[in-house]
Amino acid sequence: MEEPRIGVYVCWCGTNISKMVDVEAVTNEVKALPNVTIAKNYKYMCSDPGQDLIIKDIKLHNLNRVVVAACSPRIHELTFRTACEKAGINPYLFEMANVREQDSWVHTDRTEATNKAIDLVVAAIRRVRYHEPLQKRFVNVNPATLIIGGGISGLTAALEIANAGKQVYLVEKSDQLGGQVKKFDLTFPHLSSAQQMIRPIVQRVDNHPNISVFLETEIREVTGYIGNFKTAISVNGGDPVELEFGNIIAAVGLKPFNPEVISEYNYKEFPDVITSFEFEEKLLAGRILTVYGKEPRNVAIIHCVGSRNKKYHEYCSRVCCMAALKYVHQVRAALPSANIFEIYADMRAYGKGHEEFYALTTHRQIMFLMYDQQKKLPVINQADRSDNCNMIIEMDELLSGQSIEVPVDMVILMVNMEAQENVKQVVRAIGVSLCGNQFFIEKHPKLDPVATTTGGVYIIGTCQGPKDIPDSVAQARAAAARILGAIAQGSVPIEVTTASVNELLCCGCQTCIGVCPYKAISYDENNKVSIVNEILCKGCGTCGSACPAGAIISKHFTDLQILSEIEGVMSMS
Amino acid sequence: MDFRPKIVAFLCNWCAYTGADLAGTSRIHYAPNIRIIRIMCSGRIEPTFILKAFQQGADGVLVCGCHPGDCHYQEGNYKCLRRFKLLQKFTRQMGIEKDRLRLEWISASEGKQFAELVNDMTKTLLSMGPSKVKSSLEVEHLNV
Ligand SMILES: Cc1cc2nc3c(=O)[nH]c(=O)nc-3n(C[C@H](O)[C@H](O)[C@H](O)COP(=O)(O)OP(=O)(O)OC[C@H]3O[C@@H](n4cnc5c(N)ncnc54)[C@H](O)[C@@H]3O)c2cc1C
Ligand code: SF4
Ligand code: SF4
Ligand code: SF4
Numbered sequence: 001m002e003e004p005r006i007g008v009y010v011c012w013c014g015t016n017i018s019k020m021v022d023v024e025a026v027t028n029e030v031k032a033l034p035n036v037t038i039a040k041n042y043k044y045m046c047s048d049p050g051q052d053l054i055i056k057d058i059k060l061h062n063l064n065r066v067v068v069a070a071c072s073p074r075i076h077e078l079t080f081r082t083a084c085e086k087a088g089i090n091p092y093l094f095e096m097a098n099v100r101e102q103d104s105w106v107h108t109d110r111t112e113a114t115n116k117a118i119d120l121v122v123a124a125i126r127r128v129r130y131h132e133p134l135q136k137r138f139v140n141v142n143p144a145t146l147i148i149g150g151g152i153s154g155l156t157a158a159l160e161i162a163n164a165g166k167q168v169y170l171v172e173k174s175d176q177l178g179g180q181v182k183k184f185d186l187t188f189p190h191l192s193s194a195q196q197m198i199r200p201i202v203q204r205v206d207n208h209p210n211i212s213v214f215l216e217t218e219i220r221e222v223t224g225y226i227g228n229f230k231t232a233i234s235v236n237g238g239d240p241v242e243l244e245f246g247n248i249i250a251a252v253g254l255k256p257f258n259p260e261v262i263s264e265y266n267y268k269e270f271p272d273v274i275t276s277f278e279f280e281e282k283l284l285a286g287r288i289l290t291v292y293g294k295e296p297r298n299v300a301i302i303h304c305v306g307s308r309n310k311k312y313h314e315y316c317s318r319v320c321c322m323a324a325l326k327y328v329h330q331v332r333a334a335l336p337s338a339n340i341f342e343i344y345a346d347m348r349a350y351g352k353g354h355e356e357f358y359a360l361t362t363h364r365q366i367m368f369l370m371y372d373q374q375k376k377l378p379v380i381n382q383a384d385r386s387d388n389c390n391m392i393i394e395m396d397e398l399l400s401g402q403s404i405e406v407p408v409d410m411v412i413l414m415v416n417m418e419a420q421e422n423v424k425q426v427v428r429a430i431g432v433s434l435c436g437n438q439f440f441i442e443k444h445p446k447l448d449p450v451a452t453t454t455g456g457v458y459i460i461g462t463c464q465g466p467k468d469i470p471d472s473v474a475q476a477r478a479a480a481a482r483i484l485g486a487i488a489q490g491s492v493p494i495e496v497t498t499a500s501v502n503e504l505l506c507c508g509c510q511t512c513i514g515v516c517p518y519k520a521i522s523y524d525e526n527n528k529v530s531i532v533n534e535i536l537c538k539g540c541g542t543c544g545s546a547c548p549a550g551a552i553i554s555k556h557f558t559d560l561q562i563l564s565e566i567e568g569v570m571s572m573s
Numbered sequence: 574m575d576f577r578p579k580i581v582a583f584l585c586n587w588c589a590y591t592g593a594d595l596a597g598t599s600r601i602h603y604a605p606n607i608r609i610i611r612i613m614c615s616g617r618i619e620p621t622f623i624l625k626a627f628q629q630g631a632d633g634v635l636v637c638g639c640h641p642g643d644c645h646y647q648e649g650n651y652k653c654l655r656r657f658k659l660l661q662k663f664t665r666q667m668g669i670e671k672d673r674l675r676l677e678w679i680s681a682s683e684g685k686q687f688a689e690l691v692n693d694m695t696k697t698l699l700s701m702g703p704s705k706v707k708s709s710l711e712v713e714h715l716n717v
Contacts, residue, residue, distance in 0.1 A: 072594045072597070073611070074586075074590070074591065074594060098594075098609070098611075100597065101593070101594040101596075101597030101598060102593055102594065102597055102609055103597075103605075105597035105598070105600055106596055106597050106600070106601065106602055106603055106605075106688070107602065107603075107605040108602050109605060112605035113605060115605075116605050116608070119608055120608065123608070123610070435680075436640060436680070445681065453587070497613070515616070539613055540613055540614035540616055540617065541612065541613055541614055541616060541617030542614060542616030542617065544617060544619075545616065545617055545618060545619040545656070546656075554613075554617060557612060557613060557617060559619070559621065562610065562612070562622055563621070563622070563625050565610050566581060566610065566622060566625045566626050566629060567625075567629060569581060569608035569610065570579070570581065570608075570626070570629035570630050570631060571629075
């Protein structure tokens with residue numbers, strides 16, 4: 001290995017870092033360390049002049065390694081790697097020390113924060129000495145796309161991709177396309193017809209020459225990797241059809257929560273306690289009637305059913321508040337003299353046009369009643385004969401502070417939206433993960449919301465988390481754009497920080513094969529060693545720590561690199 | 574000089590490291606005793622790393638991964654958990670008290686929990702005093 005010549009750059013980040021970390025002291029402290037050729041500090045390292053500083057120094061001082069102490073590598077590692085590359089050194093010969101998010105922003109003692117910064121920079125310097133150049137690798141992209149789920153998200157993505165002239169395989173579990181929107185009458189906040197919106201979309205998908213639709217079909221197993229996936233599906237129990245595609249979109253949506261488990265609401269006991277979905281059926285049928293065939297004189301709408309409650313689901317389903325207001329308008333239009341009670345825990349009107357929509361409902365003669373989700377749920381009881389209504393809701397009304405009884409003939413439960421039953425089968429097949437709420441996990445919650453950590457696999461619509469139609473559609477188009485971009489390029493870069501087996505050390509025990517979550521390792525019978533398929537490998541490093549022979553190298557996270565980093569953080573104490 | 578415990582922490586990139594970054598973005602203050610090392614997945618943790626940290630003089634070692642079921646690599650954290658139990662047995666036999674080595678789950682959104690964890694561990698280590706591993710290992714010339 002050529003002698004490391006390291007350039008170290010400490011960023012002020014304006015005052016973000018320099019206020020709490022003595023950047024000058026850090027620079028001086030590391031200046032004289034072995035292999036450090038130059039050490040500097042600068043106001044904004046990520047700015048163009050900051051990057052130019054690195055680029056010029058690399059050329060001028062013949063640097064072959066770079067360390068930047070600044071924000072989190074999750075933010076600017078790529079920026080600085082690219083700068084290194086511009087200056088002609090391999091981008092992996094770079095290391096970042098996180099002295100902002102994990103230092104200046106979280107500590108209050110300047111001396112301590114400065115000492116910590118020194119430790120972190122020393123660790124980065126020690127580590128980078130053992131960095132090795134890694135070469136970018138590319139694989140070709142099959143231009144077909146598999147879309148799982150034919151709701152508004154899946155349909156939108158399918159059309160976007162097919163209209164660009166590329167093949168789409170659209171797999172839908174149920175016997176029809178359209179997803180939930182197909183079950184709705186009107187949509188908030190404009191009260192426009194859901195049917196008039198979804199029908200033409202379904203029709204265009206059905207007739208599109210570039211889209212093959214497979215109804216009543218599910219995906220059990222997908223093999224391959226980004227650019228080159230494969231699956232076998234059997235349609236109507238017939239012979240399996242083999243499909244090949246380069247990218248995958250999961251758009252399996254969510255399903256309504258079953259409120260039977262909430263004893264307070266007596267759903268199923270009382271036939272006129274119905275879910276939002278059952279109410280949509282009535283709206284689509286054109287008449288709001290109780291089981292007795294009568295128009296209800298009192299209608300209550302209960303929010304947050306199974307949502308925002310530790311006993312059921314802690315998260316907010318996001319769309320039910322607005323859907324509830326949509327029902328207010330629809331009930332008022334159909335039953336001008338009915339009493340309407342909005343029984344809510346919080347009113348969430350976060351979206352474009354939502355607050356205005358909320359304001360409109362307040363002119364519709366509605367009684368808004370608030371309950372405390374955490375203290376006591378409203379209780380739906382059978383009414384007495386003398387009560388002149390079917391049921392009575394008992395509740396502690398929060399704003400008035402009083403226990404009240406609400407007469408009702410029909411109750412609409414705004415049920416939570418939760419993961420599909422077979423969601424585990426889907427995530428396993430396509431190699432993505434679920435969060436604690438069983439929503440698909442995106443690659444980055446802010447900067448990469450439709451990609452996943454598995455290359456070529458995208459998630460859109462509500463399976464990624466509850467959302468309304470505009471947000472679902474936006475994600476669908478975003479994923480389509482990403483995929484069309486990859487298809488246009490023809491090839492895509494793949495992970496380079498993968499594992500590889502040193503065949504001289506491998507004893508053939510195959511421990512690694514069992515631990516790899518991506519089935520990336522196989523056994524070579526001829527040479528009696530394990531081999532990593534570097535295209536499938538995601539670089540998690542699990543195999544490396546499991547291998548009893550120390551035969552696996554985790555590139556960019558080698559034992560030597562990590563051990564040097566440990567020595568580095570401890571070296572100053 | 575008063576005792577300032579030093580904690581070496583191994584945080585997985587997707588959850589715990591992101592959670593620690595979030596503590597920063599939310600400006601949640603915590604004890605400055607921790608030195609964080611980023612790994613891609615808690616499944617990458619090797620006993621050598623932990624022993625190395627103790628040998629270098631760490632008073633405590635913290636390993637943080639995603640919550641079970643939340644792992645970006647599907648199941649890396651389960652593997653870490655299984656191996657960790659074994660390791661804890663081993664370190665205890667080496668005379669490293671149980672509380673000096675902790676495995677905790679921190680999600681990408683748990684910045685506050687991360688800060689609390691660091692404070693809590695610092696407090697425990699303060700009451701325990703410095704680790705004696707470094708000096709005892711030096712005597713035995715054990716090199717890990
Ligand atoms: C009561 C209610 C009212 C709403 N009203 C409105 C409104 O007025 N305006 C608005 O903007 N939003 C509204 N929403 C939100 C809206 O329903 C969602 O934003 C939208 O349905 C999301 O579309 P999607 O395609 O992501 O999921 P979905 O519509 O759920 O579609 C998912 C599709 O995937 C299929 N699928 C599931 N599992 C598999 C599998 N394993 N393999 C293959 N296919 C599978 C399903 O059968 C389904 O067809 C409402 C939601 C609720 C609950
Ligand atoms: S959107 Fe409204 S009704 Fe739905 S869970 Fe959130 S707060 Fe409750
Ligand atoms: S665990 Fe190590 S020694 Fe065993 S087969 Fe895998 S690479 Fe070879
Ligand atoms: S690093 Fe992870 S994904 Fe790659 S081969 Fe090893 S266990 Fe499999």
